[in-house]
Amino acid sequence: MSPLDKKMVRTLSRLKGQAVAIASVIALGVMTLVMMTGLVGTLSETRSTYYERYRLADVFAPAARAPQTVLQHLANLPGVAAVEGRVIGGALITLAEAGRPVRATALSIPRDARPLLNSYMLTSGRAPRVGRNDEVLLLQSFAEAVGLAPGDSLSATMNGARRTLVVVGLAQSPEFIYIAAPGEIVPDDTRFAVLWMLEDAMAAAFDMKGAFNEALLLLSRNANTQEVIAGANRLLDKYGGLGAYGLEDQASNRFVTEEIAGLRATVGVVPPIFLAIAAFLLNIVIARMIQSEREQIGILKAFGYTSLEIGVHYFKLVLVIALCGAVFGGALGILSGRLLSGAYQTYYKFPFLVFQISAGAFAIGVTVSVLAASAGAILVLRSVFSLTPAIAMRPPAPVDYSRTGAFGSRMKRLLDQPTRMVIRRIVRQPGRILGAIVGIACGMALSVGMVSILAGFDKTIDMTFSVIDRSDAMVSFTHPLSDTVQYELASLGGVHAVEPVRVVPVEFRHGLRQYRGAVNGLQEGARLNRALKSDLEPVELHTNGIVLSTALAKVLNAEIGDTIEIDVLEGRRPNLTVQVTGVAETLLGSPAYMSLEGLNRILKEPGRVSAVYLSAESDRLEALQLYFAELPRVAGISVKRDAEQAMQKIMNEGAGSTRYVMALIAAVITFGIIYNTARISFAESMRDLASLRVIGFTKGEASYVLLGELAAVVLVALPLGALMGYFLSFAISAGFSTDIYQVPSVFNPSGYGTAALVVLAASIVSGWIVKRDVDRVDLVEALKIKE
Amino acid sequence: MKHPPGYTFRTEALSKVYGEGEAAVHALRGVDLEIPKGEMVVLLGASGSGKSTLLNILGGLDHASGGHAWFEGIELTNLSDRELTLYRRQHVGFVFQFYNLMPSLTAEENVELVTEIAQNPMRPADALGLVGLDARKDHFPAQLSGGEQQRVAIARAIAKTPTVLFCDEPTGALDSQTGRAVLRVLKDVNERLNTTVLIVTHAAATADMADRVIKFADGMIRDVQVNSEKLTPEEINW
Structure with missing residues (x-):
């Protein structure tokens, strides 16, 4: 080891406090970068692997009831690689130990094999046996959250009929990575379940013998998704097609995609800020550190060391600090990225994680740190090198404080000597x-x-x-009911107020932008759930006009006064054109609002409501939930507190x-x-x-x-x-x-x-x-x- | 002939001005000088008399403002920074008043600092042996006394077997006994290696052991005295 390298090692150990502080700052900058980039890579990589392995469909085509023969026609559409029909239906589960009712989606599975598309991953137990129509597979996350295991039974209301089912196995599916009840945004394992039942049982329960109500389509590599969707819509139109949609509009996938996109945006903003600040600090600190070595630099020059040799020596010092910091930061980033990925698994049900270490992020972190540190070093070295060794070796001449001016005699009386020193140091x-x-x-x-x-x-x-939401619970119905239902509910014990709402699934279109969401028809003067302006005053809902949430307005690139198109995805499925009359401030989800009366009129279905908001005694909520669970028309109850x-x-x-x-x-x-x-x-x-x-x-x-x-x-x-x-x-x-x-x-x-x-x-x-x-x-x- | 053979240095109207205008300080005002090879030369003078400035310019540590200086036929005042660096690297050894050792390197490593880049160096241990410090080679500067540190600095300076050795107040920070020991080392180097030694000092007694004594005042040479009889460092009266 050359004496200069020895000097470097010893300088490092002398400056260890400072070196550690600098390295830590670099480490943290690199750590955020590696962690966040790794997280993005991990989630997107895991997602595509999961989708591929369990053959998640590219297009979902729901219909009211279509005969199996249509599947062959769907398969013949150009670009379609595989087709499978299935029966899908809603269910309301009541747990044996008097819990609250939970909304569920029931899916059919082939009698003798795994589904061709949207397959499930069996995590424990077995698949239902042929002929055992009461056997089901249950979504693993729900089972674990409520303490159900294979062998347990549960009671479920499907299509108005109550039945007892036996859980024989637990499963996960790429279709349900993000698990929230239909129409809801916040995931909660305890509040939504998925059941897989044999197709015979599902056909019997939902009256679908020889028919399906959802076709799944897998596309070949170069297929045109929009053309396939249009073709599927054409074929299913007479069977009550509800509008085929691509994977990008599938609820779970959309949330996962958004999460990844959001993370990617965070990666683009937050780590660079951290890294930039770390780099700035590094620049200053290294510059001042080298400044303090000025005299030693002078001596080295006196001995005949060239500027390059001295420069390389200090560059090594900087490099060691920066690299140690970066390597440590990279390791921390990988570690914390893994931990965070684990945390993500709580909300995004991936059965496995393909952890991605982003070499690019690490390289960027290291490069930025080293460059910043070197820039700081070079500036100072250049100024030191410009001095002759004779000058450099001497301590710098005392800083000239003469220009700070003399303090007036009054100031002198006011400020003591040390304070004057402080002020002069700062000013000079x-x-x-x-x-x-x-x-x-x-x-x-x-x-x-x-x-x-x-x-x-x-x-x-x-x-x-x-x-925005001042209610205590929301009760949603299996299909729109007469608005008189609100008076029935208002008469229940413990209920203070009832407010009807009509939620209609739609597809919004504005120019080239589109978004699959829902319109909420709110009663005039609503008090429990309101659309608010940014000043928190209620937005006025016109009978012929729509109010978009800020997020939705951004997605559609629409402003007040613009006209947007709405394809309603239920009932007669009309296509509407409405004007945006307001923008509402929301921080959760991307809702849209219309007046209840206006919405019903435009749908030509007056006096219909699909859900009600309740305000009720908190100690009565549990009892109310159980009561609602018994009602065949009730699809689900969501308690706001939960x-x-x-x-x-x-x-x-x-x-x-x-x-x-x-x-x-x-x-x-x-x-x-x-x-x-x-x-x-x-x-x-x-x-x-x-x-x-x-x-x-x-x-x-x-x-x-x-x-x-x-x-x-x-x-x-x-x-x-x-x-x-x-x-x-x-x-x-x-x-x-x-x-x-x-x-x-x-x-x-x-x-x-x-x-x-x-x-x-x-x-x-x-x-x-x-x-x-x-x-x-x-x-x-x-x-x-x-x- | 601008630089007669047999001389290590020669200067002609060498001047140096620090600062400008009112604040200008004339450190050297036209110095003419010849220093023969292998001599031990002592530059005497009060603080600010210009002796250190001359040493810096001859040592390639600083640029002159005017005039010329030659080292064995090379005009120093014409050299670029890069060439001056090479000149120092190949020919010059320095000993400073405050030793200027690298605090983070041991005695031997401080010497290696120079042998590393020299063309024809001695072994660091030999250089330390010359100054009588072979036993303390693994000590850090902080573990050495002032005299020992100065001897390490001398070992470091001579390890490259320089043509010329510049010493700026080498005994300035030392007591008389230690100072004598340091001078003894310088004398040995001068005699054994035939190195030209330039010592800047204001300790007049040191002059008695030199071949030549140059007295400085106000940036000019006042007197040059050649000693026919020299004292040994031990005989010097401090």
């Missing part, structure tokens, strides 16, 4: 101080950004479950959980910046401080000169950082928002206070550590050292 070296201010302001901005996002998540929940808890859970444990990791990283980076700033200031002024102590200043007074400067820097950095954070939070909130929920950037003064406290705490801890070193300075030794 504005570049150095500015670097420190911007560095700490970045830390503050990062903290403010993260705190705003944390508040944004809370606002999403609060807006959705307290401001949905809110589920939402809170997904935000805390699922996708949203990354925000805690980010907040933690922001705090660490902030600390890293402040600690390094204090540390370097100390190294730079150690001699001055020792001189002060020799002259007779107390430890406190000497520390004051150093910490006074830090305090001044922090005080200026706080408001600057708050301002930067305000703008940063918009970028971060865009990164965290998904199609499922939007996370607003919330300006809350207390959040800014929290961020300021984080910065102040980091400053106090850093100041305290440095003060300890000031106290420990060996006066004689410090003065002996020629800088």
Whole structure:
């Protein structure tokens, strides 16, 4: 090992505190990048593997009732590789141990084999045996959530008839990766189930002998999906076709896709910000570190070392720190990516995870770190190299403070000597101080950004479950009923208020944009569930016009005054053209609203409701649920409290959980910046401080000169950082928002206070550590050292 | 003939100005000088008299503002930074008042720092042996006394077997006994390796052991004295 390399190793070990702080910042920047990119890769890779292995259909074609013979025609459509018909129906499960009713979807499976398309993965037990029409496979996540196992039985109402079923096996399916009850957004394992039954049993239950009500189509590689959909619609039209749709509109797939897209957006925003701040800090710290080696550089030059050799020496130093940080960060990223992927499995039911390590992300992280560090080193080295060795070897000439001007005699009386020193140091070296201010302001901005996002998540929940939806439960019906049903329900004990709603599944179209969703017909003057403007005042619903949620308006690229087309996907399936009359502020899902009266009129089905919102005594909710479960027309009951808890859970444990990791990283980076700033200031002024102590200043007074400067820097950095954070939070909130929920950037003064406290705490801890070193300075030794 | 053979250095109207305008400091004001090969030369003068500036320019550490300086026929004042680097690397050894050892390297490693890049170096252990420190080669500067550190600095300077050895106040930070030991080493190097040694000092007594004494004041040479009889370092009266 050459003596220069030995010097490097020993310099590293001397600067270990600082080196570790710098490496940590790099590590965290690289970690976020590797973690998030890995997560995106993992989810999308796992998804496609899962889809392929269990042959998920590319097109879903629902119909009222079509004979099996149509399947052959569907198979003959150009581009169709495989076709399978199945029977699908709704069910309401009542658990044996008096639980609440749970909505379920029942699917038919072939008598003697696995389904050709949309196959299931048997996780335990066995498939139903031929002839045993009471045997079912149950969705594993639901079974586990409610404590059911093969051998248990459950009671289910299907097509108005109650029957007892025996669970013989548990299964997972690529069709149900994201499991939410139909029409709902928030996944909850306990509130939705899937049953797979033999086709004979399903045909009997739903009156589908020799027929199917959903065709699944697998396309060949180069097939034109839109043409196939059009062909399927043509063939199924006379059998009550409900509009075929592609995989991209399949509920579970859409959520998974959105989640991946959202993560990808986060990857595009958040890690680069972290990495940029890390790079900036690195640049400053490395520059100042090398500045402090100026004299040694001069000596090396005096001995005849070339600038290149010296440059390479310091580059190695930077490289070692940057690489250690990057490698550690990469490892952490992989580890945390794996952990997060695991967390994702709670909400996205993948049977396995194909973890993707993104070499690209790692390379980018390393390159950015090394470049930033090198840039900092090169700037200083260039300035040192421009000096003759004779000058470089000497301690830098005392900074010329003459231009700071003399303090007036009044100022002199007001300011004591140490304070004047602090002020002069700041005024005379504005570049150095500015670097420190911007560095700490970045830390503050990062903290403010993260705190705003944390508040944004809370606002999403609060807006959705307290401001927009003020009901306690929603009861949905198997098909639209007369609006008189609301009076029946209102007369039940414990029910305070009932509000009808008509939810109609539709496909929105505007220009080239389309979106499969639903229109909510709300009663005039609705109080339990409302469409609100951004100022939280109710949006006026016109009888002939539609109000879009902000998210939907964005998806469709529609504004107030635009005309959009709506294909209704139930009943007579009319095609409508309506004008957008308003935009409603929603943070969850992408709903659209019309007046109930207007919607029914346009559908030519007056006085129909498909669900009601209830406000009821909380202790009566359980009993009400059980009562509703007995009603054949009731498709499901969703209790808002449960949905809110589920939402809170997904935000805390699922996708949203990354925000805690980010907040933690922001705090660490902030600390890293402040600690390094204090540390370097100390190294730079150690001699001055020792001189002060020799002259007779107390430890406190000497520390004051150093910490006074830090305090001044922090005080200026706080408001600057708050301002930067305000703008940063918009970028971060865009990164965290998904199609499922939007996370607003919330300006809350207390959040800014929290961020300021984080910065102040980091400053106090850093100041305290440095003060300890000031106290420990060996006066004689410090003065002996020629800088 | 601009540079007669037998001389290590020659200068002609060498000047150096630091700063500009009112703040300009004339460190050297036209210095003419000849230093024969293999001599031990002492530059004497008060602080700011220009002796260190001359040493820096001759050592290739600084540029002159005017005039010429030659090293064995090479005009130093014409060399680029790169050529000066090469000149220092091949011909020059330095000993500084504050030793300027790399604190993070041991005595031997400090010497290796130079032998690593020199063309015809001695073994680091031999260089340390010359200054009597072979037993302390694995110590770090912080573990050595001032005199020992200075001897390491000398070992480092001579390890490349330089043509010329520059010493800026080599005994400035040492007590008299240690100072004598250091001078003894310099004397040995001068005699055994035939290295031209230039010592800058304001300790006048050191002059008694030199071949030639050049006295500086106000950036100019005031007096050059050639000693016919030299004292040994041990005989010097501090």
